[in-house]
Amino acid sequence: LxxxxxxxxxxxxxxxxxxxxxxxxxxxxxxxxxxxxxxxGPLKEVLFFPSPSACVEHLYAPAGALSCSCPLPHGVDTPFARLLGHLLSAGATLDLCVFSFSNASLSRAVLLLHSRGVAVRVITDREYMTIVGSQIGTLRRAGICVRHELSNAVHMHHKFVLVDGKKLLTGSLNWTVTAVQSNKENVLVTEDPDLVGPYQEEFCRLWEASDPTSQNQSDCHQGTAGSQ
Amino acid sequence: LxxxxxxxxxxxxxxxxxxxxxxxxxxxxxxxxxxxxxxxGPLKEVLFFPSPSACVEHLYAPAGALSCSCPLPHGVDTPFARLLGHLLSAGATLDLCVFSFSNASLSRAVLLLHSRGVAVRVITDREYMTIVGSQIGTLRRAGICVRHELSNAVHMHHKFVLVDGKKLLTGSLNWTVTAVQSNKENVLVTEDPDLVGPYQEEFCRLWEASDPTSQNQSDCHQGTAGSQ
Known part of the structure; x- marks a missing residue:
C-alpha cells in the first residue's frame, strides 16, 4: 500500500x-x-443562640418522630436542632473539647452516638467536671473516655467539636442549658480542611497532654470504673 | 475547483x-x-492560646520597634502578636462583641485605632461592664461607643470581632489577661464572606437591640460624658 x-x-x-x-x-x-x-464547596454555616424551643425528638429517633406528643412546636428548624443534627451525623468519631457540659439534651446525643459505636472522646475543664448538673459523670459511667486539664492553674476554655474528623463546630457556646436557651452565643460550622485540620491537631495535642497515666495510654478503663 | x-x-x-x-x-x-x-483563596487562620509572652511594641508603633528595651523576647511571632496584628490592621471600622474585656494590651490597641479615626463600636456583657480591671470605662472616657445587653437575665457571651467589615475573628477567647496567657483558647480568623456576613448581621442586630435610648440613636455622647 x-x-x-x-x-x-x-x-x-x-x-x-x-x-x-x-x-x-x-x-x-x-x-x-x-x-x-x-x-x-465545603459546608459552612453559622448558628446564633439563644435558640427558640422546639421538639427535637425526631433527631434522636427518626422513626418515632410522628409519635411525639410533647407540647413544644414540631418541625421547626432551630439553631439547636441544627447543632444536634450536625452532632448526630457522626458515623465514626466525635472529639469534643468543651469547658462546661451540663446540657442533658446534648448528653443524650453523645450517649446515643456512643451506643451506635461511634468513638467518642471528651476533654473538659477540671473544675467543671463535677459541678452540679455536670454530665461528665453520666458519660464516664456509660464508658465514654473523658480527660481534663491536669493543671489547676489554667482553664480548658475551648468549645469545639470535631465530627468524623472532617466537620468542625466552634464558637462561644458552652454545653449548658443557659447557653442554648438564654445567652447570646455563636457556633461556626465548617468542613474546610484548612480550618478543621488545626483544630484536630489541637485536640490530639490536648488529649495526649491530659493523659493521667502520662504514658499515653487510654483512660477508658478509668472511665468505665465509674470514677467521676 | x-x-x-x-x-x-x-x-x-x-x-x-x-x-x-x-x-x-x-x-x-x-x-x-x-x-x-x-x-x-480568602484569608483563613487559626490561633491557639495560651500565647508565649513576647514584646509587641513594634505592632503599636512600627517606627519605634528597634528602641524597645523590655526584657521580653523580641521578634517572636506569637498567637497574641498575630491577634493584635489583625486588630491593628483595621483602617475604617472595628466592631467588637466580647463578654469580658479587661486586657490592657488589647484596650491599648482599641484606643490606638480610635485615635487614628477608626470607627469603633463595642458590645459587652452587662455584668462585666464594671468589674475590677474592666477596660470598658477607659474606652468610654476616650469617647468610644459601648453598649451592653439590656436584659439582666441573659449573658452576651459572644467573643468575636469584625475588622473593616470583612475580616472575622471568633472563638473562645475573652479579652482578659488570663485567657491570653494561661487558658487553652482558640481564635478562628477568616475573610470568607459567607462566614463574615452572618456575624456582621448579628453585630448590627445586637447593636440596635442594645440601644439604651430605644430610638436607634448612638450612645456615643453617653460614652464621652464619662458614664461607666
Whole structure:
C-alpha cells in the first residue's frame, strides 16, 4: 500500500481532531461536575443562640418522630436542632473539647452516638467536671473516655467539636442549658480542611497532654470504673 | 475547483484539530490561573492560646520597634502578636462583641485605632461592664461607643470581632489577661464572606437591640460624658 505524505498528514489531522474533541468533551464534563462541587464547596454555616424551643425528638429517633406528643412546636428548624443534627451525623468519631457540659439534651446525643459505636472522646475543664448538673459523670459511667486539664492553674476554655474528623463546630457556646436557651452565643460550622485540620491537631495535642497515666495510654478503663 | 467529499472531510478534520488544540491550550492556561487564585483563596487562620509572652511594641508603633528595651523576647511571632496584628490592621471600622474585656494590651490597641479615626463600636456583657480591671470605662472616657445587653437575665457571651467589615475573628477567647496567657483558647480568623456576613448581621442586630435610648440613636455622647 502506497500512501503519500500529504494523505498521511491529513489522516493524522483527522485522528488528532477526533482525539482532542473526545478529550475536550471528557474535560468539559469533568469541569461541569467539579464546578458544581466548587459552587457548593465545603459546608459552612453559622448558628446564633439563644435558640427558640422546639421538639427535637425526631433527631434522636427518626422513626418515632410522628409519635411525639410533647407540647413544644414540631418541625421547626432551630439553631439547636441544627447543632444536634450536625452532632448526630457522626458515623465514626466525635472529639469534643468543651469547658462546661451540663446540657442533658446534648448528653443524650453523645450517649446515643456512643451506643451506635461511634468513638467518642471528651476533654473538659477540671473544675467543671463535677459541678452540679455536670454530665461528665453520666458519660464516664456509660464508658465514654473523658480527660481534663491536669493543671489547676489554667482553664480548658475551648468549645469545639470535631465530627468524623472532617466537620468542625466552634464558637462561644458552652454545653449548658443557659447557653442554648438564654445567652447570646455563636457556633461556626465548617468542613474546610484548612480550618478543621488545626483544630484536630489541637485536640490530639490536648488529649495526649491530659493523659493521667502520662504514658499515653487510654483512660477508658478509668472511665468505665465509674470514677467521676 | 473540484473537491471530493473525502478531501473536504480531511481538510475539515485538520482545521478542527487546530481549533480544538488552540481552545484546549487557552483553557489550560485559564484553569492554571484560576487554580492559583483558588489555592490562595480568602484569608483563613487559626490561633491557639495560651500565647508565649513576647514584646509587641513594634505592632503599636512600627517606627519605634528597634528602641524597645523590655526584657521580653523580641521578634517572636506569637498567637497574641498575630491577634493584635489583625486588630491593628483595621483602617475604617472595628466592631467588637466580647463578654469580658479587661486586657490592657488589647484596650491599648482599641484606643490606638480610635485615635487614628477608626470607627469603633463595642458590645459587652452587662455584668462585666464594671468589674475590677474592666477596660470598658477607659474606652468610654476616650469617647468610644459601648453598649451592653439590656436584659439582666441573659449573658452576651459572644467573643468575636469584625475588622473593616470583612475580616472575622471568633472563638473562645475573652479579652482578659488570663485567657491570653494561661487558658487553652482558640481564635478562628477568616475573610470568607459567607462566614463574615452572618456575624456582621448579628453585630448590627445586637447593636440596635442594645440601644439604651430605644430610638436607634448612638450612645456615643453617653460614652464621652464619662458614664461607666
Amino acid at each position: 502506497e500512501v503519500s505524505l500529504a494523505e498521511l498528514l491529513k489522516a493524522f489531522g483527522i485522528g488528532a481532531a477526533a482525539v482532542t474533541l473526545g478529550v475536550e468533551w471528557v474535560d468539559w464534563l469533568a469541569r461541569r461536575l467539579s464546578l458544581r462541587r466548587g459552587a457548593r | 473540484e473537491v471530493s467529499l473525502a478531501e473536504l472531510l480531511k481538510a475539515f478534520g485538520i482545521g478542527a484539530a487546530a481549533v480544538t488544540l488552540g481552545v484546549e491550550w487557552v483553557d489550560w492556561l485559564a484553569r492554571r490561573l484560576s487554580l492559583r487564585r483558588g489555592a490562595r
